[in-house]
Amino acid sequence: MKRFGTQFVLGLSLLFLCAPAGLSQQPSFAPNPNELIYRQLKVNEADIDEVLEGTVPLQRMQFEEMINAVNRLNRQSTEALPEFRQGGYIRQSIYYGRVQGGQIIDGRAVLSIDADPDIQGLIPLLPLSLALDTPQWVVKATADAPMASVPAICGVTERNIPLLRLNGPGELKFNWSLKGEAVIESERKFSFEIPQSESNYLILDLPSELLLRSSNGIVWAPDNDELDLPVEGLTDLAEGNIRWVVQLGSQSRTTLAVLSGEALRSNANVLFYSQDLQYSFNREGLELVSRLTLDSVNAQRQSLAFQLSPELELVRVSTQGQSLNPTLSENDKNRWSITLDSQGGVVDLEVVAVAKFLPLQPQVLPLMSVVDGIWRQGQISLTISEDLELYRLDVAGAVESRIESIGSSKRRVLEMFDPNPNIVVVAGHQETELHISQVSRYEFVDNQVDLQTEIRMTAAAEPLHQLHLEITEGWDFKSVTLAGEKFSSQQFIPQVVKIER
Missing domain, CATH: 2.60.40 (Immunoglobulin-like)
Structure with missing residues (x-):
């Protein structure tokens, strides 16, 4: 098995009066989901010692409270299913x-x-x-x-x-x-x-x-x-x-x-549109494909303006496989206009844009909307590449309807009930298993404590791209050295340090 090893040294300092009482944490062990966590047994008094081996006995009242809690959670999960009904x-x-x-x-x-x-x-x-x-x-x-x-x-x-x-x-x-x-x-x-x-x-x-x-x-x-x-x-x-x-x-x-x-008769140029927003995340960046269905286009040439979020860069606009030439507005940043030359009725439009991907940082999904258009309905699909992991998804203005499998990737589908939903995504590299050994040296100088920690890490399967360390409150982060060489780091969230190689 290929292993990847690295080591670095953290420098920390802390005022002596603010030193925390405990400097280490005990590891936690989660039970295997396949294990039987609890069981109710009737035991004769003479056999209690034999049966107790390997188990944790509970009082009857505590056991019943635990069973009621499990049943309540199971009932809530069942009731949340669309097909929940009885009789x-x-x-x-x-x-x-x-x-x-x-x-x-x-x-x-x-x-x-x-x-x-x-x-x-x-x-x-x-x-x-x-x-x-x-x-x-x-x-x-x-x-x-x-x-x-x-x-x-x-x-x-x-x-x-x-x-x-x-x-x-x-x-x-x-x-x-x-x-x-x-x-x-x-x-x-x-x-x-x-x-x-x-x-x-x-x-x-x-x-x-x-x-x-x-x-x-x-x-x-x-x-x-x-x-x-x-x-x-x-x-x-x-x-x-x-x-x-x-x-x-x-x-x-x-x-x-x-x-x-x-x-409607006095304003025949009003555009009604439905929207399908498809977001794709990968290491190189974020791609947005917006498919618009315009259902009230005139038979004559008609102008259409659409607005992109500031962080988006327009790639192309097309209809029925034919590329269109959008024009950038002089007054409004990232507002574009095109001319539709159709036979009237329904027109399908595809707009493709890209943006930067911010790994492991909260990122609001950029949007695209039709200027002076009337939004009818919309759908959002979110695809994360197989080498990335979705860690957080906060949704406002839409509701998640299903999760689809596309090869080894997952696509989340959301139904919009607002033309401008606010969706926050945190995605990044997949977590990897690390084997770590740590040696810490404390030095008491005047009224403060200096801590130097050497951490040796071995990744079992793949190289380590990013490492996030959370520093206990009260410590002041000084520097990081990677394999004997001074290395850059960034403290972008209070008490959290990001190290990237």
Whole structure:
């Protein structure tokens, strides 16, 4: 086996009055995940000494507390899974509402639920962005009993997961409302998230001057008031309104956009776009490939401006394999413009840019956005090369949906709910196993202590590229010498020293 060895000497100083009580730490040993960590045994008193060998006995109360904690964590993990349910499922959901101002009001919902009549089950009401009110549980009439309606038994778990208690098959009915978010003066967006079901319908009444768009599903406005849907008891359509239908199928999330038809006709140059941001990290740097789908391009030549984060360097812009010539704005740094010469409709655009990679340092992912464009939806994929390790991922404005395997690399996929998410990444060289021996010499001079530490390291499999040392608080770092030669180092975080060869 090839081994790589190195040694260096650290110089430290400390005021004598501030010397820490302990200068060393004991190693910690983590249990093997495959080992049986605990076991409950009934032991006769005469056999206790024999059974105790190799075990740590606990009092019954302590053992029960430990078991309860393990079961609670296991239950929380199970409840977090999308398929978590017990004894039933939602077969069909129908939602009705009316748009007024910036809200959907007068909402009503009917969820048809199939369940085992002999089991008291639970169904998670996830995802859920609606404000629920007065949920009722309706049991349909049978030969033995008439139809009955009682308050539904709902609650939340320790992880704030809303649950519905089942007592056999039936229907859950409730009122609901949803507040929208203003994108521009002529558009209002609604994040519509409903519990998972095999079939979902949304019926919305809008004033006739408004239009409805949905990021998922099929949207249409029936020619008459009669809907060929399994819907009963709909509110009469008010004068001056149009009834819209969104058929979501089994999808439980969509973004609804309510737009002013007059505004769209008066401003036909507005660009609506969706975005797919693909980040790739390797030792040489960071590459961003932004794929834009522009879905409202004119048939005439139309100008498009996009903005890159300051740290990005533009590489190329293309559409359908054809390179475009972007022009840099004179007034705004890293703002570029191109001219689209298309037949109108949907245009796919690819923008490639690169940036420096800062190993083992917090790095905010740079962004790309369309100037004066209306963002509809987006997705982010993050790929770390196999010779690097992801140590930290902080996400705001998006949610991680899945992890995919690409050869020996992993790709994380995140769904955006904000056009400008803030994502912090810390990545760097993979950790390697080190064998270390250390000799320390302390020298008491006047009112301070000088410490010189010689550390001999051997890497078992690969060379050591970077080493991070954390100095105990109170010590003042002086210098580092590598293999007898003065070597540079950098103290870039308080108490943390970085050494790179």
